[in-house]
Structure formats: C-alpha cells, structure tokens
Amino acid sequence: MENDRTTTVPSRLRVGFVGAGFMAYVHSRAARAAGAAIAGIASSSPGSAARARDRLGVEQAYASAQDLIEDDMIDVIHVCTPNATHLALAEAALKAGKHVVCEKPLATNVQDATHLAELAAEAGTVATVPFVYRFHPMVREARERIASGQTGLISTIQGSYLQDWLLSRNDDNWRVDAGVGGPSRAFADIGSHLCDLLEFVTGDRITRVGALSRTLFSGRANHKDVQTEDLVAAVFATKNGAVGNLLVSQVAPGRKNRLMIEISGSESSVQFDQEAPETLWLGKRAGSQLLIRDPDALSPEAARLSVLPAGHPQGYQDAFNAFAADTYAAINGDHRDGLPTFRDGLRSAVLTESIIQSSKRAEWIDVPAVKELEGTHQ
Template identity: 60%
Template sequence: MGADQLGVAVVGGGFMATVHSRAARAARARLVGIASSTAEKSAKAADELGFDSGYASFDALLADDSVDVVHVTTPNALHADQAVAALAAGKQVVCEKPLATTVADAERMLEAAGTSVATVPFVYRFHPMVREARARFGDGSAGRVLSIHGSYLQDWLLGADDDNWRVDSTQGGRSRAFADIGSHLVDLVEFVSGDRVARVAATKKTVFAERAAHRDIATEDAVAVVLQTESGAIGTLLVSQVAPGRKNRLHLEIAGSAESVAFDQEHPETLWVGRRSGSLLIPRDADQLHDDAARLCVVPSGHPQGYQDAFNAFVADTYAAIGGTTPDGLPQFADGLRAVRVTDAVLDAAESGSWIEIE
C-alpha cells in the first residue's frame, strides 16, 4: 500500500493534531476524519485542519473502514486505551509521547501492537544533524562514549498563571516535565550514542503547587539527573519548563574518546564536532553528511529546516513502514516503553534519594 493511498484519522483536536495533520498531508495521505472531545469540536477541527469529516465519537472513528492509520494526540492518560482499541480495530497507530502514564500500560500497548506498525514521535531523531551525530558514533569516528551532558529547557510554565492539563497527574501522569520533554532527551542520548542508560540518581522540584486552574500540584516543573550507561559512561541531564527565555532548547553533547558532538535543537542547521585540535562546525549540507543524514535534507543547504520538517520525515517513514519498507531509526512502541521505564526510574530516584537501576 503506498503512502498516497493511506486513509488517516486523528483523535484529539489540540496543537499536536495540527502538527500531525500537516505531516500526514505532506506524506500524501488522505485526511479522512478527526475526533475531538465533542461532535461540535470535531466538526470545527475538521474544518480548520482540512479533514473530510469530524466524527461524533472515537467509536465512530474506529468503525470507519476507510481509516488505515490512527494518530493519537489526546492527553496522556487516554493514550493506552485509545491506541489498544485502534489496534484491535485493525488500524496502524501513531501515538504521542509519553506513550503511556505507567509501565504496565506501555507494556500492554506494545503487546497489542503485535506485528502492526505502531510508532511514537520521537521526532528529534529526524533532524539531519542528529543523524550525522549518530553516524559518527556508529562508524567509530567519535570513539567510545566517555561522558554525556544534556538539557531540555522551556519557559511556557514559568509563571503561576501559566496552566495546562499536563500539570494534572490524573491527565498527564505521575511525571510532567520529564515525561513530556525529558523523554525526548533520553531517547536522543541512547539513539545518538548507541549506549543505554543503566542507572540514574535524580532530584526534582515543583515550583508552583497551585496554578490558575489547578491546586495541590505534585508533578515536577524541573528535574536534574545523574546517569551511568551500560558501557560505564557518566552524564548529567537537566529538564525544566520554568527556564526564562528558553523556548525549546534541547541541547545534547556527547564526548567520545576521539571527538565530541553537540546538537542544539534551537539551532539545528549545524553540528559541532569537537577535537583536541581542528574542531568543526558542520553545516546541514547533504554533500558533507553521512547517507542517513543526507536523505533527510529536504531543502538545499542555506534554507533552514526545522521541527515540522522533522515531524514530516517521521510520519513519512511511518507510512513507508506500513507500505512494507524498514526505515532506519523509526521510533516504535518498544522505544516508547523504554522512555516510560526511564521516566519511572528518574521519579523513583528523586523520591527515594537512591540510585535506581533501569531494566
């Protein structure tokens, strides 16, 4: 089945539904329908995003035989049941991260996926310069991993008047900042280095116990992590949604025994390669990159690519997998489960004051 033949439906009508629908359209899928929290909101979202129709309910979406792929973009606590139901209905699934709010639910989702294509949008993998960083560790150019330094900083919840459903643990889950954005950071650490996080120690902070519409908030605004990998490398991670001036600053630097690589998501057109002498700043130029990075360069060098381009590439690879190919680096439910396990370990470490081993 070619991507241009796929019928796509989205459940959830917020910002991420917009991002997913743009990517589906770019992949030449048919936007069949969307289901939001009410029939009226579904109709409005369908009109705004260009879907053929708005469903009166999620059940109506599942009953539509013209839908091949369901994109789940609802609040975190709904992911597991909706994704499992879509898989049981014979649909392929793209489910937002965090994949689930508990390890048990994420395991249930992976089991339900079986041989279906079921992916999770760890889309920063699809920046060409992330693939270039990964290739340098993969081919041995960077040497063995020695240390890791990463951060993901935002400021959209900086004030007490800033609020969102994610602060509510009943909707977002036990973790907020780490599950929401730290999951991206840990995924990149393991994806780029090829080394898995083995144990963590952590501390977390909730800056505001009360916000505009929520009280007794327990989910974290920021978390700091010390880690050790399976190979013995050490590292630190800082994740915060209360960092003034930082909008989406995911920064990752990994030191190898031969060279370091550093990627900054707010400046994604270059990759810094550090050497004892002769450090480089490599531009996003397909002629200078490894093949897997070059294939993701969709516009000529000098014309910036960004977040939506990375998301488009993720969705295109998902649809290609549905068509029978095996794109390298496609994040699937197993990767989503891995992120949930790491998140649980980080929260356990912060709450116990102890190092926590990760499966």
C-alpha cells in the same frame, strides 16, 4: 530545485486524528506532506470535531473516537489527546486492526506501556511514537559519526531540555494535573525526548540514575494541588561505561525549546542544539569545527532526511514530516532505519518511572531493561 532524497511516499493511506489541539495540527501537516488522505477527526465533542475538520481541512468529523476507529475506511489512527487517554484509544485502534501513531508518553505507567507494546507486537501492525527529534538530519549525522568510531570511546554524555512556558504561577495547562497528564510532567513530556535522543545517537543505554525533582508551585491558576514536577536533574551511568548528566525544566526563562545533547569521546565531541538544527558542533583538541547541513557532505541517512538544499533551513515540522513519511513507508513494507516504535515508547516509560522512583527515594535506581517482544514491527 529537485531533490531525489525525499522522504515522501506515494501512499494514499487514509488517516484519522483523535484530538484537536496543537499536536493535531502538527500531525495533520505531517500526514499531508507524506501523501496521506486527511480522512477523519474526532475530538472531545462532535462540535469540537466539526470545528477542527474545517480548520484542518479534514474530510469528515466523527461523533466519537470509537466511530472513527471502527470505520473500515480509515487505515491509520493518530492519537493526539491528553496522556491519560492514550491507553484506551491506542488499545482500541490496535484491536480494530489499525496502524497507530500515539503521542508520547505512550502511557502514564510502565504496566500500561508494556500492554500496548505487546498488543502492537501481536497485532503485527505498525505502531509508532513521535520521537521526532531523531529525524533532524544533523542528529543522524551525529549518530553515524559515533557508530562509525570517529568520536572514539564515549566517556561523558550531557543533555538538557529547557523551556519556559510554565515559568509563572499563573501559567497553567492540563499537563499539570497528574490525573490527566500522569504522575510525571516535565520528564514525561520533554525529558522523554531528551533520553530517547541520547540513547538513539549513542547506541548506548542508561542503566543507573540518581535524580532530583522540584515542583516550584504547589498551586497554579486552575490547579490548587500540583503534584507534578517542574524540573528534574539527574546523573546516570550507561551500559558501555559512560557517565552523564541531564537537566529538564519547564521554568527556564528565555528557553523556548532548547534540546541539547553533547557526547564526548576519546577522539572528539559532538553537540546538537535543536534551536540551531542546521549545525553540528564537532569538538577536537585542535581545530574544532561547526558542520553545516549540506546533503552533499553528509552520511547517507542524514542526506536522505535533507529534503531541502544547503542554505535552506529545515526545522521541527520537517522532522515531524519525515517521521510521518517513514511511518507510512513502514506500513507499505519499506522499513527505514531509526523509526521509533511502541517499544521505544515503553523504554521511555521505564526511564520515566526510574527517574520518579530515584527522586522520591533519594537513591540510585537500576533501570530495568525492556524485554524483547515478539512481532514483525516491534
């Protein structure tokens, strides 16, 4: 069945990937679906890049990231490497005049994130961060209902992002290491998605936070002195007067990727659950309902992102594909609503640092505003 609401663009941009792990697979599928040429890949070694080239169907493996970045035939660089490397790689790509897609967190501290956001604004190239949960159609539907006033005056916001992949002491990953992943783990890794989604859907900003964090294991299989947190709980206030709470955990048994937000207003509540992304719960004092994704019954932006007919489930990869397509559309001069830029990556770094400070000091922290940046795309 044909669908004229496609997010795919006709571009044949030539894209290159730095990194050969899970996220490189996701990015490459999204780039291919968006019509790009999968032109190059670099990894931690030439051998790793060659193996990834064969697995992902990439045209060429490069001996180093710098060789890839400096190739004039490459239009867009996707940075899919450990967090601590993002600054140097994104900076090099921007200085080489490339468009950049950098995995989150954009950087491991506010200073570095600010530098990258300013550099991107000065360069005038498109620079995005894959806060891809924005691209679920039912997230856009929730956003439109709140923006149009259907939900009424927002009073409370709650959200959680729960996983269990680091539940055991024997579970380990490079993200556990603060030197590689940064000073925050659970919040920087998944709490960043949660807060981005809460602010994106409500159009509001978190202004004060009070947080608690816990590290359950001081040592794991390959890391003997773990400094990064396994979970974070926080209460917060927003610019428009709402109050809220959030819970982020990578040690919640049975929860694989449960990102949930619920926003309550004077007229109704809306709830989105990423593990059931085809529906939106609309809570009312009388007659609550479960709205099922149907392009013919959704707001324009939600319908645009509904690339499959009703009854044909869409999920995470579809959201990622839409993010890549909108990034490439922006490169071609078609700037679509809701595209997360490096400025959004900076906002995430500011929130992460505020959460860390609040937990360490055991006190409320005022969240600094992100200053306006000069530049076309930021």
